[in-house]
Amino acid sequence: GAVVSQHPSRVICKSGTSVKIECRSLDFQATTMFWYRQFPKQSLMLMATSNEGSKATYEQGVEKDKFLINHASLTLSTLTVTSAHPEDSSFYICSARQDEYYGYTFGSGTRLTVV
Amino acid sequence: AQKVTQAQTEISVVEKEDVTLDCVYETRDTTYYLFWYKQPPSGELVFLIRRNSFDEQNEISGRYSWNFQKSTSSFNFTITASQVVDSAVYFCALSDFGTGANNLFFGTGTRLTVIP
Numbered sequence: 001g002a003v004v005s006q007h008p009s010r011v012i013c014k015s016g017t018s019v020k021i022e023c024r025s026l027d028f029q030a031t032t033m034f035w036y037r038q039f040p041k042q043s044l045m046l047m048a049t050s051n052e053g054s055k056a057t058y059e060q061g062v063e064k065d066k067f068l069i070n071h072a073s074l075t076l077s078t079l080t081v082t083s084a085h086p087e088d089s090s091f092y093i094c095s096a097r098q099d100e101y102y103g104y105t106f107g108s109g110t111r112l113t114v115v
Numbered sequence: 116a117q118k119v120t121q122a123q124t125e126i127s128v129v130e131k132e133d134v135t136l137d138c139v140y141e142t143r144d145t146t147y148y149l150f151w152y153k154q155p156p157s158g159e160l161v162f163l164i165r166r167n168s169f170d171e172q173n174e175i176s177g178r179y180s181w182n183f184q185k186s187t188s189s190f191n192f193t194i195t196a197s198q199v200v201d202s203a204v205y206f207c208a209l210s211d212f213g214t215g216a217n218n219l220f221f222g223t224g225t226r227l228t229v230i231p
Contacts, residue, residue, distance in 0.1 A: 032217075034218060034219070041226075042223070042224075043206065043221045043222065043223045043224050044160075044206070044221045045221075046218055046219070046220075049218060091158055093158075093159075093160065095219070097217070103162075103165060104150070104162075104210075104219055105162075106152075106159065106160040106162075107159075108157075108158065108159040109158040109159055109160075111158065
């Protein structure tokens with residue numbers, strides 16, 4: 001079945017530094033990838049949608065300069081949290097969608113802690 | 116606009132009891148998909164089921180069953196003979212063609228605790 005690999009699973013960084021999270025579709029081509037953010041005991045909130053080779057579409061309220069998304073190939077999308085602050089601490093999870101099969105495959109998530 | 120409502124925030128049941136998780140959705144589209152996902156404490160999302168809007172047949176998969184009723188815009192999920200391993204947060208989600216990107220809209224989730 002479709003597999004999405006997300007790395008790292010956990011990361012602790014210092015305030016002011018940047019962190020990159022990778023999301024790879026291992027056995028299919030994902031023309032569209034989604035990035036979600038989940039605060040403790042809350043639902044998943046869509047941050048942005050990225051299509052291969054084009055700029056990401058950000059949801060209202062999500063700072064595009066802070067959360068840089070790159071979808072350079074059909075199998076890789078990255079989310080970079082720039083100048084991270086403690087309030088950016090959260091669980092980030094990506095999802096990839098296959099066009100030929102209307103399904104969504106999720107990565108295992110990244111727990112980011114900014115200290 | 117799309118909306119998914121999971122009115123039950125937390126449910127606790129004793130092992131072997133049956134439990135139903137409710138999901139009510141709103142969409143203007145006639146073509147849409149409904150999903151259920153399980154999120155165990157480790158955090159990953161486990162796909163359980165996908166249903167398209169034209170298929171109202173109920174589905175059973177082992178101890179899991181789903182009741183899709185378009186008349187009430189509901190897509191409820193029942194676990195029969197619950198087990199401790201069923202303890203998790205369960206999300207209902209909707210995807211339609213309204214936004215063009217076919218995003219998934221999640222409900223707020225129901226935290227299920229199965230007590231041994």
